């Protein structure tokens with residue numbers, strides 16, 4: 561899969577945690593590090609249209625993982641994608657934004673994971689499921705809030 565990224569004001573490729581739940585369904589994307597860890601954000605949105613929108617912005621890096629969850633009445637489909645390659649805007653024909661080539665790590669459908677979910681992604685998947693069922697979600701679910709100690713994340717929502 562190729563996913564479109566955004567560009568920060570400083571010109572860096574970046575990606576949003578976004579999504580949330582409606583009455584009977586929901587969709588969410590959360591972002592984590594190569595081993596499932598929550599990442600320190602560039603920016604946490606506090607204003608504008610927040611409900612089920614874009615909430616937390618992260619620098620996009622090769623190796624990081626996107627957890628995309630979709631649910632209808634609590635029946636989930638979930639995909640884990642690893643960013644393999646980031647292409648700058650000047651190499652893209654179809655968009656003026658950077659893009660990321662992603663490889664599928666694991667997929668949940670019809671009640672099971674295939675291949676089995678690597679254990680280190682348990683918490684990121686849990687956060688994506690919670691966000692996809694969070695009615696009119698207005699904030700981040702999986703990011704590191706303590707960036708004082710050199711990126712060692714020890715608490716998150």
Ligand SMILES: [Zn+2]
Nearest residue numbers: 694697698699
């Ligand atoms: Zn929420």
